[in-house]
Amino acid sequence: MTSNVQRSDATRGGFWSDSGKTGLTSWIFSTDHKRIGLLYLFSTFSFFLVAVVLGLLLRIELMAPGRTIMGPQTYNAIFTVHGVMMIFLFIIPGFPGAFGNLVMPIQIGARDVFFPRLNLLSWWLYIIGAAIILTSLFTGGGPPDTGWTFYVPFSARTGTNVSLAVFGVFVVGFSSILTGLNFVTTIHRLRCEGMTWGRLPLFVWSLYATAWVQILATPILAITLVLVMAERLLGTGLFEPAQGGDPLMYQHLFWIYSHPAVYIMILPAMGVISDIIPVFSRKPIFGYKMIAFSSLAIAAFGSLVWGHHMFTSGMSDTAILVFSFLTFVVAIPSAIKVFNWISTLYKGSISLDAPMLFALSFILLFSIGGLSGLILGAAATDVHVHDTHFVVGHFHYVIFGGSGFAFFASMHYWLPKFFGRRYAEKPAVIAWVLMFTGFNVMYFTMQVLGMEGMPRRYYDYLPEFANLNLVATIGSWILVTGLVIMLVNLFRGLLWGEPFEGNPWGGATLEWSTATPPPTENFAEDPVVTHGPYDFTQQD
């Protein structure tokens, strides 16, 4: 039995020491899903922090009209790299890679994922892709300046190092595909005894839906990126009007991946929220089946709405009408989830610990983002706000206020379980207050600016936008102050904090029933599940 193994790291135990292996290689070549999860956590979060600094620089440039700290070319490069890092190196690999890996196998009562070595390969591909992207910033014609969307014809013509950056993204995409197929296989084949589909935690359901999107959508990104490289290196002209190609086809291919990709970013976040809200309301989740089903519905319908990014690109009116309609259809399953979360809270015995605060703010921020998404999804209104700061505000509300805050919620909810130590509650709450405030000050202001007509992706603007831009920039400082406090608190707490034992929040999913931190094989005995994931009656 694992508990008899001599522990080298007496303070932590569990998978940190029970295999007897230590040192760097015991991590970067480990096939243990928990170690791989932590590798993903540290690597994706590092890119998040770098990209946050870039975002801050953007906001400082926009603090006042005219040139503040950088010129147009630098600004173009920085928003591109900010976007590429946030999307391809943080949020897409982050959720499945970090928390999917850490938690999902335990939640289904498995000892590991189905293909452990493939899992390690995914992380390595991610790292190699990231290294290629980083190389592209400092070689060739310098960092790409196309925006994270790599639109042709500019991406085919610009002298910056687009080819290499795009190749890096291609490699990261391969990593994402492998994670997806690993997770689908794991969830199908490795559920423990009694873990029926109806008893899967909703986080697992959301990862399942996510994994299908990763499998089905990412290959289209891969071929699109290959075609951009071919366009640049061979002159294929497939998107070049002079040679009979059509740039619109690039946009179609790109968004056939990239709209579903926003569900890769948001679905796991919704899953986390569905796991946290019942625990801190002491009530079973309201509408379990509908939440699980709506994840699948989002994954399915979400693959049919990509055209809403192209209302102003010159599609036919019929296409605009159909894509607009379908966009409104996908809003329904998302709204179902929001209503179910609210109903879960209703008459619950709510405790406002840090994970819950982040989860509750997720609901609000995601709803604001989602509703502003409908303004963009309706063709008539989109024409007015397309490519303005309204869009920038909208997607930050969804991916930062949504996925980002859910990521922070997961860090507070699950990391103590894996480190065996906990953070201090008060600084966590202070950090949350600052982040929540700063976030709204910054991005709501940006939405207003967009409504007033300030375009995105420019380093300069008309003088009448000056005041609100200053407000937004101050918001970014408040937000980042909160972020720093949160990180210091987590860092100190997880390394040196109070011991975290047992099941302080009273979660009913399987990860709370095993030792803290979990042993390498996750459970001392293979678990047998006899009740649902939100059945708290078992505990009291």
Added chain:
Amino acid sequence: MTHQPHTDNLGARLGMWLFLFTELLLFGGLFLLYAVYFKRYPHEFAVAGTQLNWVMGTANTVILLTSSLCAAMAVTAVQRGESRRAVGLIGGTILCAAGFMTIKYFEWSEKIGHGIYPGSAHLRGGVPGESVFFSLYFMTTGIHGLHVLIGCVLLAVIGFKITSGAVTAENYNLLENGALYWHLVDLIWIFIFPLYYLIL
């Protein structure tokens, strides 16, 4: 806790099938472009298609089908424990693949010799649809050829594993998955061939 490595063949195959979907979708992007541009340039596509050598295309189709047959027979051979035969059949598959690549080589160099390749002066100066057709042709067959090469390496590795006794009648998942991959490579060619060589 005793730890037996799981031997869940169904799961291993599920993973492989999912991977094959992703490969299909990868080519799906190219077929999508083909569909849109074919609708736009039906005449140019038909004219450009006649410049491809359908005899060579047919030969390659037959060769790939044969190679797939060999791969399927290799699986059966391993199931029956006839590992030497299986290795021979895998050799046959790889031989066919080599034949396929040789014919492709001649086709490509003939086209390139006539100044027909992506971005060539000839195509840039010609009618727009022609350039699109040949760019798509080179991209699609190029990526397909890459898959043929990857498949060869994969099958060669599996061949060695059969010889060394790592793939046996009890444990032949790897071979089965390798053969599945090969069938996919074949299947994609079955789509490429009529789309490019046989347009009316």
